[in-house]
Amino acid sequence: MAAAATAGRRPASSTTASEAEAKDAENLRLIEEMTSNVDSVQERVLAEILSRNAATEYLTDCGGPTDRATFRAKVPVVSYDALKPYIQRIANGDRSPIMSTHPVSDFLTSSGTSGGERKLIPSTAEEGRRRQLPFGLLKAVMNLHFPGLDKGKGLYFLLVKSETKTLGGLTAWPMMTSIYKSEQFKDPLRDHTSPRAAVLCADTSQSMYAQMVCGLCQRHDVLRVGAAFASGLLRVIRFLQLNWEQLAADIEAGTLAPCVDDASVREAVAGILRRPDPELAQFVRGECCKGEWAGIVPRIWPNTRYIDAIVTGAMAQYVPALEYYGGRLPLVSSSYASSECYFGINLQPLCKPDDVSYTIMPNMAYFEFLPVDDATTGEVVAPEGDAARLVDLARVEAGREYEVVITTYAGLNRYRVGDVLRVAGYHSAAPRFTFVRRKNVLLSVESDKTDEVELQRAVERASELLRPHGASVAEYTSHACTKRIPGHYVIYWELLTTGDEAVGKETLDACCLQMEEALNAVYRQSRVADGSVGPLEIRVVRPGTFEELMDDAISRGASISQYKVPRCVALPPVVELLDSCVVSAHFSPSLPHWTPARRHD
Numbered sequence: 001m002a003a004a005a006t007a008g009r010r011p012a013s014s015t016t017a018s019e020a021e022a023k024d025a026e027n028l029r030l031i032e033e034m035t036s037n038v039d040s041v042q043e044r045v046l047a048e049i050l051s052r053n054a055a056t057e058y059l060t061d062c063g064g065p066t067d068r069a070t071f072r073a074k075v076p077v078v079s080y081d082a083l084k085p086y087i088q089r090i091a092n093g094d095r096s097p098i099m100s101t102h103p104v105s106d107f108l109t110s111s112g113t114s115g116g117e118r119k120l121i122p123s124t125a126e127e128g129r130r131r132q133l134p135f136g137l138l139k140a141v142m143n144l145h146f147p148g149l150d151k152g153k154g155l156y157f158l159l160v161k162s163e164t165k166t167l168g169g170l171t172a173w174p175m176m177t178s179i180y181k182s183e184q185f186k187d188p189l190r191d192h193t194s195p196r197a198a199v200l201c202a203d204t205s206q207s208m209y210a211q212m213v214c215g216l217c218q219r220h221d222v223l224r225v226g227a228a229f230a231s232g233l234l235r236v237i238r239f240l241q242l243n244w245e246q247l248a249a250d251i252e253a254g255t256l257a258p259c260v261d262d263a264s265v266r267e268a269v270a271g272i273l274r275r276p277d278p279e280l281a282q283f284v285r286g287e288c289c290k291g292e293w294a295g296i297v298p299r300i301w302p303n304t305r306y307i308d309a310i311v312t313g314a315m316a317q318y319v320p321a322l323e324y325y326g327g328r329l330p331l332v333s334s335s336y337a338s339s340e341c342y343f344g345i346n347l348q349p350l351c352k353p354d355d356v357s358y359t360i361m362p363n364m365a366y367f368e369f370l371p372v373d374d375a376t377t378g379e380v381v382a383p384e385g386d387a388a389r390l391v392d393l394a395r396v397e398a399g400r401e402y403e404v405v406i407t408t409y410a411g412l413n414r415y416r417v418g419d420v421l422r423v424a425g426y427h428s429a430a431p432r433f434t435f436v437r438r439k440n441v442l443l444s445v446e447s448d449k450t451d452e453v454e455l456q457r458a459v460e461r462a463s464e465l466l467r468p469h470g471a472s473v474a475e476y477t478s479h480a481c482t483k484r485i486p487g488h489y490v491i492y493w494e495l496l497t498t499g500d501e502a503v504g505k506e507t508l509d510a511c512c513l514q515m516e517e518a519l520n521a522v523y524r525q526s527r528v529a530d531g532s533v534g535p536l537e538i539r540v541v542r543p544g545t546f547e548e549l550m551d552d553a554i555s556r557g558a559s560i561s562q563y564k565v566p567r568c569v570a571l572p573p574v575v576e577l578l579d580s581c582v583v584s585a586h587f588s589p590s591l592p593h594w595t596p597a598r599r600h601d
Contacts, residue, residue, distance in 0.1 A: 014204050020150065027140035031347070034362055035430035038142035039394035041362040043068060048337050049366060049409055056097045058086060058413060077370070077405055077414045083474050087120050093168030099411030102126055107172040107557065120172060122338045127410040131175075131342050132184045134361060138335055138345050145349050146278035146305050148181045154192050155215040155301060156308070157236045158199045159207055174559035175339045176228060189287035195268035204560050206260045208239050213247060213256065214272045215301070216284060218260045222301040226308030228561050229317035230331075233309045235298065237325050244288035252281035295327035306330040311353045312435040315564070316456065336435065340417050341406050343363045347427050357432040360393060365409070367393040372420055387414065392448040396431050398423045404437055412517045443480050443568055445487035445533050448523045458518035459491070462511040462573030469507060475546040478568050479575055480539070485547040486533030491515065492578050494541050505586065512536045512588035535588040545581040552577055 034041050037584050046068055053059055054066070065199055076082075086098050087107075092171040095103065099122060105126075107120040118361045131563060143149055143278050160180050163173035179185055180199055189196055198210035215222060227233040239248070250257050254265055256274035287299055307326045310335045311319050322331055330350055335342040336358040351357075360367055368390045407413050421433035436453065443450040455478060463473045474496035482489045495503065508537035516527065526533040546565060550575065554560055 004438075014132040018349070023136070024143050025138040026189055027137045028144065031137055031141075031345075031447065032428060035359060035428040038362050038430050039392065042366055042393055045363060046071065046366040046407065048587060052409065053097075053099070053410050053411060056102055056312045056411065058099050058411065060414070061468045065263055071407075072387060072390070074224045075387075075407075075414050076392065079416045079418075083183050083412070083415065087122060090122055091120055091166035091168055099413075100124055100409070102214045104170060105266075105408075105465065106170055106178065108178060109172050109557075110177045111246075112341045119339070120166070121412070122410055123178070124410050127408070128178065128182060129184070130364065130409065131337075132182070134335065134337075134342050134345060134364070135188060137361070139404075141345060141347060142332075142334070142349060146223075149223055149305070150191075152219060152303060153221045154219075154224045154226065154308075155222045156192055156194065156225075157208060157211055157227045157232065157574055158192075158194065158206055159199055159232070160202060161561065164557075174562050175337070177559065177563040193222060195265075195272065195274075197262075197264040197268035201262050201265050203262065204554075205266060206235065206262055209243065209247075209260055210256070210269050210332075212236070212240060212243070213250060213269055216247060216251060216280065217272050217277070219280075219301050224303050224308055225297055225301055225304050226332075228310065229564060230311045230315040230322055231520050231564060233307070234318055234321055234325070237293070240288070240296075240457060241293065244284060248281040248284040248288075251284065252278050252329075257473055294324055296393075297326045298329060299327075304329055306332045306349075308332045308334055312336075312356050313437060313452070316353065330430065336433075338417060338419070340412060340415065341408055343367075343404070347432075352409075354528060355424075356469070357434045359403070359430050359432050362393060362430065366407040368405040368407075368414065369393070369396050369421075370405060370416070390414075393431065394429065396423050398425060401436055411441055415536055443478055443489055444563055445482065445489070445526070447478050448520075448526045448533055450489070450519055450523060454518075454520055458515040459493075461518040462514040465507055465514060466495070467505060469501050469503045471495050471503050474543075475565055477546075477549075477578070479567055479570065479578075480568070484534065486532050486534045489536045491536065491538050492545075493538055494543060494545050505584070508538055508540065508584070508586040509589045512538050512586055513590060513592065516588050516592035519592070521594065524592045528591050528594040537588075538586045539579070539582045540584045540586070541578060541581040545578065548581070549574070549577060 002550055050059070050065055050067070050071060054064065059065060059075070061073040062076070065074045090104050091107065102124040104122045105125045106123050108123050110121065112121040158176070158180055161174055161175040163171045163177065165174055180360045185194065193215045194211040197212065197215065198207055201207040201210065204543070227236060246257055246259070251273065254273060256269055256273065260266055261271070287296070297307065307322060307329050309315070309322070310330070311322065313329055319331065331353050332349045333346055333353065333356045334349060335345050342361070342364050345361040347359050348358055349359070371389055382476055388394065391402065391404065398420070401420055404417050404419050404421055406415050418439045419434040420439050422430045422436050426432060437451050443455065458576065459476055460472055466472055471492050472495070475494045477492050479490045479492070481488055497503070512535065516524065523533065549565070550563055553563060568579065
């Protein structure tokens with residue numbers, strides 16, 4: 001009977017594997033079909049959106065566009081402020097077809113650190129299901145490049161934020177929280193080490209602790225390790241550094257410590273932490289007590305194939321740290337999405353972090369692009385409301401930068417997301433885009449404008465002076481200080497030191513000047529010729545300051561799963577928090593180099 005039962009299971013297992021392979025093949029075929037016929041897919045998507053939402057108040061106010069030509073002629077390009085009155089009415093309970101003929105089911109809240117404003121993005125039940133579609137495509141791509149992922153599990157640290165309700169009773173929550181809490185996500189979660197109760201626990205500390213315990217108990221099953229953002233994964237590693245002793249004690253005892261008091265979480269973890277495991281506990285202690293954290297991910301999870309986290313945009317600065325902790329593991333930045341829309345997939349997941357690009361899936365929304373001027377100013381050529389320079393997805397030019405504009409099934413029409421992308425190449429006929437920056441995340445005192453990419457480059461260049469002293473920049477942000485005339489840039493640095501030698505005043509002063517030398521010609525002209533910008537200042541803050549900054553942002557409504565350190569701060573309470581943590585201040589000792597011939601460098 002036992003042999004018969006075993007024999008009976010083999011065909012079922014084989015059939016399941018065959019079905020999975022067939023599904024992957026179908027998804028890969030779909031990707032090729034869509035990317036080979038970008039414009040026809042886009043035209044169909046726009047026709048569907050216009051037909052479906054023809055009776056909405058918004059499109060009626062725009063003159064009732066019925067096709068691509070009338071859409072281009074009648075519908076303006078808008079930012080959030082133009083849509084806010086419509087959105088507010090929906091949030092307050094107006095159920096008429098204002099932006100979509102499908103009823104709004106919930107709102108997705110944008111990250112509090114993306115552009116500085118927490119926005120409500122209307123969503124529908126259908127849109128929620130549409131956002132799930134790319135997961136099948138992405139799974140097929142990853143299986144193609146990493147065969148055998150179905151033989152193990154993913155250790156993903158997935159964190160949620162408790163939702164809120166609008167005045168009209170609709171749920172408002174971060175995009176990732178909406179996905180994790182959806183019924184559709186139950187099936188993908190079966191491939192993860194974390195039980196659903198641990199993922200859905202609103203207490204971040206308890207959730208992270210429980211997920212770490214489960215990941216350690218299943219360490220040989222783990223084939224991939226990840227989090228939404230690179231910064232989030234580094235925070236997890238920091239959590240392990242601070243809590244490994246208690247984690248080992250729990251594994252040795254076979255039960256969770258009282259620090260996890262959520263009954264559903266304790267019950268779920270008990271199904272994994274079934275019995276005392278002194279051998280595993282000793283292993284954890286042995287690896288963590290050394291104080292040597294290089295390559296800790298593959299050391300603890302030896303079968304890991306890759307690290308999965310967003311490493312583009314502002315997350316690029318974390319690549320060296322991830323490489324340090326991840327050893328030689330590939331860093332995969334798999335997809336590009338926002339609260340407004342799911343954009344695309346990285347079809348070359350084994351590329352280097354600097355080469356990451358995303359192929360936009362043309363069936364997700366209707367995409368248009370505003371050309372961006374030269375990289376020095378980062379200004380959009382076409383002003384808001386002027387759609388004359390908008391370019392279709394199939395007609396963008398390689399090497400050029402654009403601000404992405406979307407029209408969605410859920411009712412956003414020609415909406416400026418605020419992301420600036422560069423065309424890196426093509427997959428079949430579909431453009432591949434690299435994420436450049438968030439528009440308007442700038443430092444500016446007068447006519448000078450410094451974007452996120454330039455600021456990061458300047459920090460990296462200046463931090464080279466710290467290396468001989470065994471130090472590096474662990475985190476940073478900035479502020480345009482205009483309390484004195486002329487105003488000046490303030491850069492807040494939290495330093496990570498590995499040696500006993502303190503970084504001296506002379507070195508940090510030199511870092512200020514080095515940053516100025518790395519900034520654009522307009523800034524240097526303002527410093528040297530115009531005198532409209534004062535010397536750059538670096539304020540060194542005490543260790544742990546940026547943890548406090550994150551806690552403050554979360555207390556104000558930011559999502560833990562979407563949180564990114566803001567590269568520019570303006571809110572007085574945030575500036576006050578940073579200033580309260582300053583341990584030393586340093587100014588550029590001289591003027592940076594500038595000549596008229598380099599004005600447009």
